[in-house]
Amino acid sequence: GAVVSQHPSRVICKSGTSVKIECRSLDFQATTMFWYRQFPKQSLMLMATSNEGSKATYEQGVEKDKFLINHASLTLSTLTVTSAHPEDSSFYICRAGTANTEAFFGQGTRLTVV
């Protein structure tokens, strides 16, 4: 399958700071990026969907001002967790695809807010 690279794989940050997570499609142009959050022993919850060059569509209950998503190019999308709090600690994972192909997951980012 196609290669989707997500960085960093792990990050620890202090409460109140912001963290940026990058998701890159290495060998294809991803018109659509999905961002998920996964709490321990729980399922993957969709946070938002972004299409290249457009504003992201957020799922109900997800604060768009707290979780900033940028999809400025066909190979890069970023998720910025602003003013992070301990309850934001989670596993964040992107999924990149095109209109007519399977979408592929990045490696995921383990965020710990202390």
Place this chain on the structure above:
Amino acid sequence: GENVEQHPSTLSVQEGDSAVIKCTYSDSASNYFPWYKQELGKRPQLIIDIRSNVGEKKDQRIAVTLNKTAKHFSLHITETQPEDSAVYFCAASQGGYQKVTFGIGTKLQVIP
């Protein structure tokens, strides 16, 4: 929106036995049902999928069945091996390969 329920949440089987995971979905418009395997600390990997115009699909030791009328689908793993141990997620989508709703996951443990 779509709601996908999955059970059991945990499943232990002896090596060589079969494992079955069941899911139901709520939206009759859903037409694509992928299954993912997630090993500890790793990304989910697509292992098999089925579309709504097919009732059953098999790939070596893995098979999926779909009952559109009842809105449920199942994953069957035969001759289980220790490396099958992982968390398995079912999912449903009405957008083809795109936006999917995941089940809660089943932690499968294969005991040698």
